[in-house]
Amino acid sequence: MHRTAVKKVVLEGVLDANEALAQANREKFDQAGNYVINLMSSPGAGKTALLERTLERVRGRLRLGVLEGDVQTTLDADRLARFHIPLVQVNTESGFGGECHLDANMVRSGLGELPLSDIDVLVIENVGNLVCPAEFRVGEDTRVMVYSVTEGEEKPLKYPLMFRSADLVLVNKIDLLEHLDFDLELFIANLEAVNPGVSRMLVSARTGRGVDEWCSWMERRKPT
């Protein structure tokens, strides 16, 4: 019991500091005129693949920038480098055993590498993790979750915090539906149970299905 109590106090302190730094990020974004998306998911749900499909479509219409968060490697940033967009990789490994999320300070440390005034929409691709990233605001306008149908129907109930905090859920890998025992209606019902009325789109980064709809959603949010 003692450990829990100590930890709680400390982590509230960390969250206070995070909130202040998130606010500072927010002010930078407002000055530069950025709409900022915190993109979250489990590992391997397809965030980077979806960004690749997105970048192929929006070039010339929307100035997209990306901040990539990963525990280690620049693999994801390397995949996006061919689009010649403003792009920075933040590795969280210098923290305790490799931080399992991006916090406002990590995002802040990456912002200096980005020409914010040349960006309409900044996508912050969070570390692949269905729990921890949801606890840390980074100054975003909105939270978008990518969820892969290979992960099962019950995850909204088991990991409610992230599903509850999402403004839009992109249900990805929909092309695999015919090869899985995934019950889409049950998943939607579970999602509705924790986040009633949340927007969602069925997408496939592999076939391109739904990606236009997602790009339009983003373009409608382009700051004027």
Place this chain on the structure above:
Amino acid sequence: MHRTAVKKVVLEGVLDANEALAQANREKFDQAGNYVINLMSSPGAGKTALLERTLERVRGRLRLGVLEGDVQTTLDADRLARFHIPLVQVNTESGFGGECHLDANMVRSGLGELPLSDIDVLVIENVGNLVCPAEFRVGEDTRVMVYSVTEGEEKPLKYPLMFRSADLVLVNKIDLLEHLDFDLELFIANLEAVNPGVSRMLVSARTGRGVDEWCSWMERRKPT
């Protein structure tokens, strides 16, 4: 910088406490004669489905017990309840925003509900998360990872800590290979890069492929 320094000190304290409690769990397991598996994976990689297939096969040959870790719900435990095995669910939601892993103290709190002396092999099904569970020993003999081929080839490089600490990797959902662009050889090469020589098995909880081999592996570890 200040935040990081403070955090480091506190978390080392937490890990010291965890180590002491893990040792206490270990002594209980030794007294009862349990072989203990810490089963880890991303969310939705198929840990529970694999346990279902396992329990169908080993009944009568191996006395399996399960400690289920989840942020919320008893959904996983409910799925295993039909096997009438020693089974307990530990929910981590009472912690800070829902703890993203099991630690030694959470496991300890569940052990009182299990008849340890009636168990040969205890499987501790950790919270679905590719980062945080790897940082916390819970008194286990071995660490087994379930990895789904839907998660991509590069994850061992991006999340090296868990892959490095695994003693066996069960490469699951192998039945989906023909529908994916997953390069199995590249995944194995990435796995070898962070954990040279680690044991692995190709399995499918859906078709049953490889499950006998995994059950044999477990039976060979039954304490005598």
